[in-house]
Amino acid sequence: MTRPTEASVIPIRLTLDERSGVTLWATPWIEDDEEWQAFLGSGRRVLVFPDPAAMADYLRSGQDNDLTDHPRWPALRRLPADQLEPADGYEYDLDGAYDLAAAEPDPFVISELSDLLDIVQRIAECCDDGTLLRLLEETPEFAGLLADDVSYSGPDGQDRWNALGAALDRSWELVAGRLEDLLEWRAPEGGDAQPPAGAADEDLAAAPTTDRAASGGSSTADLGDATGTAAVDPAQATGSARLGAAQVTGVDGPEPDGVGEDGADQGPGRARASSPGRPTGSAAGSGSGAATIDDSDGAGQPGEGGTIWDEAGILPIEVTSPAGTGFTLRTYIDDEPRFLGADLSIDIFRSAAGLLAFIQAGSDHDLTDLETWPLIGESEGIEVHVATEDVYDLTVPSEASVELALDIAEFCQLAGAADALASRHTGAVPFDTWAAVVAELDTCMDWHD
Numbered sequence: 001m002t003r004p005t006e007a008s009v010i011p012i013r014l015t016l017d018e019r020s021g022v023t024l025w026a027t028p029w030i031e032d033d034e035e036w037q038a039f040l041g042s043g044r045r046v047l048v049f050p051d052p053a054a055m056a057d058y059l060r061s062g063q064d065n066d067l068t069d070h071p072r073w074p075a076l077r078r079l080p081a082d083q084l085e086p087a088d089g090y091e092y093d094l095d096g097a098y099d100l101a102a103a104e105p106d107p108f109v110i111s112e113l114s115d116l117l118d119i120v121q122r123i124a125e126c127c128d129d130g131t132l133l134r135l136l137e138e139t140p141e142f143a144g145l146l147a148d149d150v151s152y153s154g155p156d157g158q159d160r161w162n163a164l165g166a167a168l169d170r171s172w173e174l175v176a177g178r179l180e181d182l183l184e185w186r187a188p189e190g191g192d193a194q195p196p197a198g199a200a201d202e203d204l205a206a207a208p209t210t211d212r213a214a215s216g217g218s219s220t221a222d223l224g225d226a227t228g229t230a231a232v233d234p235a236q237a238t239g240s241a242r243l244g245a246a247q248v249t250g251v252d253g254p255e256p257d258g259v260g261e262d263g264a265d266q267g268p269g270r271a272r273a274s275s276p277g278r279p280t281g282s283a284a285g286s287g288s289g290a291a292t293i294d295d296s297d298g299a300g301q302p303g304e305g306g307t308i309w310d311e312a313g314i315l316p317i318e319v320t321s322p323a324g325t326g327f328t329l330r331t332y333i334d335d336e337p338r339f340l341g342a343d344l345s346i347d348i349f350r351s352a353a354g355l356l357a358f359i360q361a362g363s364d365h366d367l368t369d370l371e372t373w374p375l376i377g378e379s380e381g382i383e384v385h386v387a388t389e390d391v392y393d394l395t396v397p398s399e400a401s402v403e404l405a406l407d408i409a410e411f412c413q414l415a416g417a418a419d420a421l422a423s424r425h426t427g428a429v430p431f432d433t434w435a436a437v438v439a440e441l442d443t444c445m446d447w448h449d
Helices: 052-061 094-102 107-126 130-137 140-147 154-180 308-312 352-361 373-377 399-412 415-422 431-442
Strands: 009-016 019-031 034-039 045-048 091-093 183-185 292-294 315-321 324-333 336-339 345-349 385-387 391-393 445-448
Touching: 009 094, 009 154, 019 045, 019 052, 034 107, 091 094, 091 107, 094 107, 094 154, 107 130, 107 140, 107 154, 130 140, 130 154, 130 345, 140 154, 154 415, 154 431, 308 373, 315 385, 315 431, 324 352, 324 445, 336 399, 345 352, 345 399, 352 373, 391 399, 399 415, 399 431, 415 431
Parallel strands: 009 091, 045 183, 292 385, 315 391, 345 445
Antiparallel strands: 009 019, 019 034, 315 324, 324 336, 324 345
């Protein structure tokens, strides 16, 4: 792996939705026994400039960014525009993915499509977008191409290539939409700055666009000697999946950005709230671990104060999707949904006992910061008792399932699903649209036995 003195930064060009711009990618390097890779970014967005000259001006300005601590930063600030022009092989036309998938699977086409998925994966890792990572890595056709362990030759290979094209037809708009939210397109000189993309971007600004983890992918060029002429061995860029803020085994890293003074994570999915809201009926019982359905309009267990769930304002829900049936928790903070989960994903358990065991284990998640969580987390006699209005079936569109889908899309920041449902009414969602929405929802649902 590259040492700090050999760390590489290369200019790349990204084209998405008929917009094209340049940015910098810092290929993986080791520093203080920790492995890093990064993009020229600010907060949790990658900065994309209209041309090398605009990027050179930005670098010379010395503004703080996610490459400021890179070993080559002093040299990068002095580079002229002509040395920031991306070389052949480092231009990623995301709009061309469909054309590549429709072409014959010769080595060049396969490599180019693989490079597109690889750069998206790297950006998702550095921006810590777990949903986009799962969309890539848990789609078997995408995972096989990224791992470079699938052959597309012969009749069987053609079938695999056709399946990859079908997966791309189903999911590429979701991938592109998610990626768009991770890019900040800087306007040309004299133009207006790009408005933030995505409703939650303001909350994401504290997280670094730097990834500390094992890295993998395609070959790279180098600005390591500040001339733009050196090359990096492609073997340096092979490896496995990476997660933003992950670190090399056994090495302690600094506390991540977005952590409050009291140690509570206030990053994405961790915004602190004073109290939950918008509760509906549910019930607590003997703690047997068995789920029951309450059809008494949410009355729950008798008592003046209602149930523990009612008092906490955090309710169990039952969800059926193509992946199965399971249980999770949901509440609302200032009318915004929050689920049992972390890092833009929802933990869902195939049994009520599994959910209770998770609660009693005291694990950290997006509900632990709530003032009323101890009512549930420290209760010894709680039962998962689901009210009838909190039972959802995502296998078919209905008023209830659309309601839950919109909540999940908002919590997990799934812009594609939210946009597909925003103008829909009960019974007005075409099944193919609904199937695509549910497929996107599934990317942020972590199932547990």
